[in-house]
Amino acid sequence: DTAVSQTPKYLVTQMGNDKSIKCEQNLGHDTMYWYKQDSKKFLKIMFSYNNKELIINETVPNRFSPKSPDKAHLNLHINSLELGDSAVYFCASSPSGSTDTQYFGPGTRLTVL
Amino acid sequence: KQEVTQIPAALSVPEGENLVLNCSFTDSAIYNLQWFRQDPGKGLTSLLLIQSSQREQTSGRLNASLDKSSGRSTLYIAASQPGDSATYLCAGGSGANNLFFGTGTRLTVIP
Numbered sequence: 175d176t177a178v179s180q181t182p183k184y185l186v187t188q189m190g191n192d193k194s195i196k197c198e199q200n201l202g203h204d205t206m207y208w209y210k211q212d213s214k215k216f217l218k219i220m221f222s223y224n225n226k227e228l229i230i231n232e233t234v235p236n237r238f239s240p241k242s243p244d245k246a247h248l249n250l251h252i253n254s255l256e257l258g259d260s261a262v263y264f265c266a267s268s269p270s271g272s273t274d275t276q277y278f279g280p281g282t283r284l285t286v287l
Numbered sequence: 288k289q290e291v292t293q294i295p296a297a298l299s300v301p302e303g304e305n306l307v308l309n310c311s312f313t314d315s316a317i318y319n320l321q322w323f324r325q326d327p328g329k330g331l332t333s334l335l336l337i338q339s340s341q342r343e344q345t346s347g348r349l350n351a352s353l354d355k356s357s358g359r360s361t362l363y364i365a366a367s368q369p370g371d372s373a374t375y376l377c378a379g380g381s382g383a384n385n386l387f388f389g390t391g392t393r394l395t396v397i398p
Contacts, residue, residue: 178330207386217331217376217388229385264330273318273338273380278330 177201178279180265186285187255195250195282197265206248207266207276208240217264223248224271252284260286289314289381293389300367301397308362308392310377315355318380322351322362325374325391334375335362367396 178199187193199206205224211217221240222229228240237253252259262281268274290313300306310320319338323331335344335351337360343352350363360377374391381387 214390215374216390217378219385219387222385231385266331275321275333275336276331276386277333278323280330281328 178265178267178277180263180279180282182282183280184283184285186287188287189255189257191255192251192253193255193284194252195263195265195284197248197250197279198246199265199267199277199279200246201267201269201277203267203269203277204245205268205271205274206242207268208248208250209264209266209278211262211264211281213261220250220263221248222271255286257286260284289317289379289385289387291377291379291387291389293375293377293392295392296390297393297395299395299397302367302369304367304396305363305365306367306394308364308375308377308394310360310362310389312358312360312379312387314379314381315358316381317355320351320353320360321378321380321386322349322360323376323378325376327373331376364394367394369396369398372396 181196207222208220239251242248264281265279266276268276321336322334337353348365374393376391378386378388
């Protein structure tokens, strides 16, 4: 059984489009995260979401918005895509907060043309 | 703001050798220190988690240590195998559910 899953695995789109990436975890965890891994393989947190409390990394543009329909899902919506948004996006979850081990999804490679 | 550095960026060793990967962090007020493994094109797999009150954790051939006073952590891999080839990332856990990652060490174990 896949613990943290993401769809799609690959996403290729044009500049200016709006897209979504879905994330689901079946671990019963309370906290979910979105990370961005850039072309230099540097991984940086974008959001964490716990019990309807959203913590946003201040460097993330407001074109990015996480949406959580329930505790098992945290989807990432991106408006007006830009070339610099091209990266691999990882979803993760943990039992509670940052003191716990985080479990990562397989990643979504986004390419903006 | 927490900054995490990993040296070296890449490492090649012959199979069977013991090796140490290094991680340094700037803010000693971390909640924990985690080591992950990332295979090419894949997500991250958690290897070891050391809480701030702990000095080390062990899992099989892996041993991770944490020295908050010096801002350092090491990952020791015993009797390396070709299957250990991957990128190893350390990450410091801070407040507000933040996890600050290093840039990783790409390990190649040569058969």
